[in-house]
Amino acid sequence: MRVAIMQPYFFPYIGYFSLLQAADMFVILDTVQFQRKSWMKRNKIITFKGGSTYIELPVKKAPLDTLINQIVINNEIDWKTTLFSQLLVYKKAPFYNETINTVNSVLNEDTNKLVDINKNILLEISNYLRLDCEIVVFSEMKIKVEDVNSADEWALNISKALNATEYINPPGGVSFFNKQKYKDSNIELKFIKNKLRQYKQFHFNFIPGLSMIDVMMFNSKEEIRTMLTDYDEI
Structure with missing residues (x-):
């Protein structure tokens, strides 16, 4: 079984969804510290003048050591109206209606938890693209995991508990993970x-790595599914 494990991001970029396309199970890791200036609560789209800007999920203030699954959305702010207003930049995009319907489905969920809405983003977009990957939240799994002695062991120990044969990760972790630990555990x-x-x-100059919303606005489902598999394995 191929497993991918990531923290929950807000409308993440296409590389995040390449993991879902490649994995049999995608685990949302929500029991580690929340990073306020991170992709967990914001992402980027284009602007009317070209360039990019943030779309953002406002969260209530919390101590620095607060875990992700304890982070609460600040629904006292009318952030949904702001978000849809920002997305009007795509009004003339070829797949605007389909994409807006998907975003609507995400935001229709009545929740005040960051984990819930970010999980729903993955579920709705995966359904839209017909990705066959099981999406689970780590804190809800009720599995026994060995104690973690270093940061790179979260993924290792969860993979071991799930009897995974393969663990896949974005390229940013190449220097972070101890490959020998995985080899010793018979995990590729x-x-x-x-x-x-x-x-x-x-007519703008292309900006790579924007939110998946941008990809969906300009590309058909079939084109996106091809793009998801357009990656190098390291």
Whole structure:
């Protein structure tokens, strides 16, 4: 079984979804410390003048050591109206209606938890793209995991508990993970780097690595599914 494990991101970029496309099970790791300036609560889209800007999920203030699964969305702020207003930049994009319907389905969930809405993003977009990957939240799994002695052992010990044969991760972890630990546990460690294939973003210069929303606005489901497999295995 191929397993991918990531923290929950807000409308993440296509490389994140390449992991879902490649994995049999995707584990949302929500029992580690929340990072306020991270992709967990924001991402980027294009602007009317070209360039990019943030779309953001406002969260309530919490101590620095607060775990991800304890982070609460600040629904006292009308952030959904702001988000849909920002997405009007895509009004003339070829797949605007389909994409907006998917975003609507995500935001219709009545929740005040960051983990819940970010999980729903993965579920809705995976359903839209017909990705066959089981998506689970770590804190809800009720599995026994060995004690973690270093940061790179979270993924290792969860993979062992799930009897995974392969663990896949974005390329940013190449220098972070101890490959020998995985080898000793009979787990193949692989890193996949999406090539971020260029596509037309109106008349603007192409900006790679924006939110998956941007990819969906300009590309058909079939095109996106091809893009998801356009990566190098390291």
